[in-house]
Amino acid sequence: MPHATPLRRAPVQRRSAERLTRILDACADLLDEVGYDALTTRAVALRAGVPIGSVYRFFGNKRAMADALAQRNLERFTERVTERLKETGGGGWHAAMDAVLGEYLEMKRTAPGFCLVDFGNQIPVGTGRAQPNRRVADRLTDLLSGHLRREPDDDLRRTFLIAVETADTLVQLAFRVDPQGDERIIEETRVMLRAYLERALD
Numbered sequence: 001m002p003h004a005t006p007l008r009r010a011p012v013q014r015r016s017a018e019r020l021t022r023i024l025d026a027c028a029d030l031l032d033e034v035g036y037d038a039l040t041t042r043a044v045a046l047r048a049g050v051p052i053g054s055v056y057r058f059f060g061n062k063r064a065m066a067d068a069l070a071q072r073n074l075e076r077f078t079e080r081v082t083e084r085l086k087e088t089g090g091g092g093w094h095a096a097m098d099a100v101l102g103e104y105l106e107m108k109r110t111a112p113g114f115c116l117v118d119f120g121n122q123i124p125v126g127t128g129r130a131q132p133n134r135r136v137a138d139r140l141t142d143l144l145s146g147h148l149r150r151e152p153d154d155d156l157r158r159t160f161l162i163a164v165e166t167a168d169t170l171v172q173l174a175f176r177v178d179p180q181g182d183e184r185i186i187e188e189t190r191v192m193l194r195a196y197l198e199r200a201l202d
Contacts (some may be wrong), residue, residue, distance in 0.1 A: 007020075007058050007064075007068060009058060011058075019048075019050055019054055020058055022048040022049065022050060023044060023045075023048045023050060023054070023055055023058065023065070024065070024069050024072055025112070026044045026045075026047035026048035027039070027044050027062075027065050027066070027069055028069055028111070028112035028113030028114075029113065030043055030044060030047055031066075031069075031112070031113035031116045032112055032113055032115075032116070035116065036066065036117075039062050039066075040062065041055045041059070041061070041062055041065070044065065066117050066120075067120060069113060069117050070117050070118065070119050070132065071120075073107065073111065073114060074119045074135060074139060076107075076111075077103060077104070077119070077136075078143060080103045080106075080107075081099050081100055081140075081143065082143065084099035084102065084103060085099050085147060092148065093148055093197050093201045093202075094194075096144050096147055096148065097163075097190075097193055097194065100140060100144075101167060101189070101190065101193070104167070104171065105171070105181055108171065108175060115175065118132070119135060119136050120132035133164045134161060136164050137157060137161035137164045138157060138160075140160045141156050141160050144160075148201065159197070159200045159201065162196065162200075163193055163196060166189075166193065167193060170185060170186075170188070170192070171186070171189060173185055174186050
């Protein structure tokens with residue numbers, strides 16, 4: 001089930017789309033600098049170099065803006081995982097797990113605002129069906145079912161939801177211990193995921 005857009009109005013012209021990109025980029029940068037509590041729509045408008053009315057044309061409040069950033073993160077994550085899988089060619093669920101976890105770690109380390117918002121986990125948004133980890137699990141099920149030659153049924157969705165919840169909890173711990181992600185915790189995460197997925201998918 002697709003997640004409802006947080007946008008008040010979707011951009012139609014390229015100029016409007018570029019303005020929305022600047023607003024979300026500014027939001028991401030400011031999240032890293034000041035945190036969510038101190039984030040304001042006015043500060044985002046100033047950083048993006050747009051009138052405050054442009055921000056309100058797209059978003060009713062900063063929560064909606066953070067949700068849009070989380071959705072953009074998920075879109076970029078999906079695109080990058082897809083590219084990684086194309087590069088590997090095959091490899092079954094082992095290659096898929098490495099691609100998913102590797103891209104998640106890369107975004108945690110490099111994507112502005114990601115450590116605070118990621119896919120919405122740090123700032124929960126939406127209804128129960130649209131909970132961030134369910135969004136991610138559903139997207140991965142749709143993305144990887146063909147790669148794994150499996151039906152995207154309830155069993156596969158549950159498997160990915162458990163894997164996503166486990167990885168999310170442990171990766172958050174790794175980044176609390178070390179701002180770049182504690183490698184020993186990350187390796188233990190890989191071991192646990194491999195053991196679970198081997199039983200669930202083989």
